[in-house]
Amino acid sequence: MKSQVDKFNLILQSVAKSGRQWDEVVPLMLLADESFESLHMESPFFGDMLWQGNIEPLREQFVLTGSWTMSAPRQCGRCNIEFAAEMRGNIDITYALGKQADGEEQAELELAGDEPEVLEAPGALNVLDVLREHFWLMWQPMVVCSEDCKGLCLQCGVDLNAGACDCHASVKENPFAALKGFKFDA
Numbered sequence: 001m002k003s004q005v006d007k008f009n010l011i012l013q014s015v016a017k018s019g020r021q022w023d024e025v026v027p028l029m030l031l032a033d034e035s036f037e038s039l040h041m042e043s044p045f046f047g048d049m050l051w052q053g054n055i056e057p058l059r060e061q062f063v064l065t066g067s068w069t070m071s072a073p074r075q076c077g078r079c080n081i082e083f084a085a086e087m088r089g090n091i092d093i094t095y096a097l098g099k100q101a102d103g104e105e106q107a108e109l110e111l112a113g114d115e116p117e118v119l120e121a122p123g124a125l126n127v128l129d130v131l132r133e134h135f136w137l138m139w140q141p142m143v144v145c146s147e148d149c150k151g152l153c154l155q156c157g158v159d160l161n162a163g164a165c166d167c168h169a170s171v172k173e174n175p176f177a178a179l180k181g182f183k184f185d186a
Ligand SMILES: [Zn+2]
Pocket: 076, 077, 078, 079, 080, 081, 144, 145, 146, 149, 150, 151
């Protein structure tokens, strides 16, 4: 596992002019972060993260760009089935070397959005940390197996994707059925 981690660790100052490229499978366990949600890693719906990206020096700065894809097991918020949710993200971050900004300045930088992220020279960067952070940023608390998912019947719990249940029919029919046998004669 150590060699896997090392692949993602770099020192910006020693990144060659030609930059550095990745076309890597990121092991799932390296993405886990219990402070968000636990990943059910034993699930067959998990697919490893594939990360394709590069970092290039550009006018005193370093630009990290790339994209990642993976599938993660999620539970549908409507019908409760577990399904493989496709996740993807694009990364585009500019780093600059400098003295670490103090707390207040750092907050301003983050608000500015497209300002480079300042790393203290020589610029130790762990791309795995970047990917993990981005992965959890893209993690939606509520997902559905399909936009058309009909969910479960609130009354009997039947999965309405599999077919209609009797509740809806009886809700409509019952009042009439009851009225049929009812005498209105005063
Ligand atoms: Zn569903």
